[in-house]
Amino acid sequence: MARVVPFVQADIFTTRAFAGNPAGAVLDADGLGEAEMGRIAAEMRLAGTCFVARATRADAAYRLIYRSPTREIPYSGHTTLGGVHALLEAGRLGPGEAVFDTAIGLLPVSIERRADATVMWLAPKVEPPRPLPAPLPPLLAALGLSSQTVGDWARPAVTADADVLLPITGLDALRALRPDMAALAAFASTHGLRGACVVSRETVTPGSASHCRFFAPSFGIPEDIVTGSVHSPLALWLADAGVVSLRGGRAAFTAEQGDTVGRPGRLAIEIEGGSGPAPRVRVGGSAVTVLSGSLRL
Numbered sequence: 001m002a003r004v005v006p007f008v009q010a011d012i013f014t015t016r017a018f019a020g021n022p023a024g025a026v027l028d029a030d031g032l033g034e035a036e037m038g039r040i041a042a043e044m045r046l047a048g049t050c051f052v053a054r055a056t057r058a059d060a061a062y063r064l065i066y067r068s069p070t071r072e073i074p075y076s077g078h079t080t081l082g083g084v085h086a087l088l089e090a091g092r093l094g095p096g097e098a099v100f101d102t103a104i105g106l107l108p109v110s111i112e113r114r115a116d117a118t119v120m121w122l123a124p125k126v127e128p129p130r131p132l133p134a135p136l137p138p139l140l141a142a143l144g145l146s147s148q149t150v151g152d153w154a155r156p157a158v159t160a161d162a163d164v165l166l167p168i169t170g171l172d173a174l175r176a177l178r179p180d181m182a183a184l185a186a187f188a189s190t191h192g193l194r195g196a197c198v199v200s201r202e203t204v205t206p207g208s209a210s211h212c213r214f215f216a217p218s219f220g221i222p223e224d225i226v227t228g229s230v231h232s233p234l235a236l237w238l239a240d241a242g243v244v245s246l247r248g249g250r251a252a253f254t255a256e257q258g259d260t261v262g263r264p265g266r267l268a269i270e271i272e273g274g275s276g277p278a279p280r281v282r283v284g285g286s287a288v289t290v291l292s293g294s295l296r297l
Contacts, residue, residue, distance in 0.1 A: 002296040005029065008086040009046070009292070012078040013226040013258075013265035013285035015117050020258060020265040020285075021226035023082025024049035026295065027090060029065070034072070036297065041067035047221050048079030052087065060101035062087065070220030074103040075161070077228015077283055081120050084109050085287035088118065110282075119268065121284040126232040128240070128279070129157035129165055134191040139164065142183035143196060143215075149173040153201060154241035159233040162194040163214075167241075170202040174213055175260050185218040194219060197230050201243055204264070209244050209253040210234070213260060226257045226265030232281040235269045246274045 006027040014020030024044045029037070029051035041049040051065040064083050066076045080100070087093040093111065100107045110121040136156060140147060143166075150156075151167030158164055168174050177198060184196065195216030203211045212234070214227040234255070238244045244251045251271045258265040268284035 004294045004296055006086075006090070007293055007295045008082070008089065008289060009044075010082050010085050010287045010289045012081045012085070012287045013228070013267055014288060015286045017288050017290050019263050020288075021078045021224065021263070022046050022290070023079045025083045025086035026051045027086055029053045037065065037067055037072075040295065042069050045069055047224050048073075048076040048082065050079045050083030050086075052083050055101045057101055059099060060106060061093070061098045063101040064107070065103075068219045068221055072103075073219065075107075075124060075229055077122050077231070078226055078285075080107065080109065080122060081228065081285055081287055084111070084120050085289070089289060089292075117286040119284045119286055121282045122228060122232075123280060123282045124229070124232055126236065126279065126281045127160040128236045129159050129233045132156040132158050132164060134158070134164070134187075134193070138187055139166070139196065142180050142187050143198065144178045144180065145173075151201070153243065154199075154237060157237055158193070159230065161229060161233070162192055163230050163233075164193060164196045165230075165234060165237050166196060166198045168198050168200050171200050171204070171211060174198060174200045174211065177213060179215055181215070181217040181222050184215055188216070188218045195221070195224070195227075195230070197227065197234065199234065203256050204259050205254070205256065207254065208256050208266075209269075210238060211256040211259070214257070223261060225261055225263050226267065228267065228283050228285070231255055231267050231269060231283050235271050235281045236274065236279055239271060239274050244271070246271065249274045249276060249279075
């Protein structure tokens with residue numbers, strides 16, 4: 001007899017359908033093995049699928065397991081919000097803070113009900129990016145960039161999740177990017193990287209602080225539409241470069257992603273303690289369900 005589990009697909013970091021980044025969520029994932037989860041994620045072909053199971057520790061509400069189409073991943077921001085959104089719609093969570101058991105440890109998510117939308121806030125532990133140790137010319141070649149299009153407003157860096165942060169001169173250069181995905185995947189594998197995030201200070205909407213594109217072909221994601229996880233360290237990188245002004249160690253701004261692939265996403269970012277040794281970054285966004293039903297396994 002086939003096992004039936006609930007499945008939800010939602011668009012994340014948006015308040016309207018068919019924008020933002022799609023994520024899948026499998027509720028009641030207890031008992032699914034790695035091979036089964038891998039087949040489900042590959043079948044869904046989404047950048048991230050969240051498998052929601054009973055927590056393995058008393059101080060967490062649920063356990064969240066993340067998979068790209070090709071592998072398990074330790075953490076994914078938009079995939080987390082997809083799982084939290086599915087739990088909210090199923091009536092298994094309410095407003096306030098919930099703590100989740102993940103591969104990176106306990107992950108708090110705050111749920112804020114507003115008149116026009118529900119905003120979910122991620123607050124993973126974050127480390128400031130460090131200087132990029134990998135050689136820049138082969139990365140630029142893989143991305144299809146010339147040295148003249150690299151922005152001088154920040155230094156290339158790498159995050160604790162092994163994502164490159166690369167400044168670019170503006171939106172025209174960002175839109176023109178046509179990476180060689182095979183070369184980029186080979187570069188990432190050689191240097192132990194996950195992805196490359198190319199960032200512009202020029203934005204689509206006046207008042208936003210950044211617009212980026214994110215590529216992770218070695219993880220089965222040629223271009224991620226909106227990348228929640230990279231925006232925590234990216235916020236500290238922007239603050240260090242003076243793009244975001246800290247007042248008393250605090251800042252709040254909007255980041256953009258997804259417009260170049262026709263799915264605009266907007267992320268609300270808050271920095272606290274940005275000038276201290278243990279900064280805290282919150283990344284917030286909304287979600288819209290576009291598909292719900294069940295999987296027969």
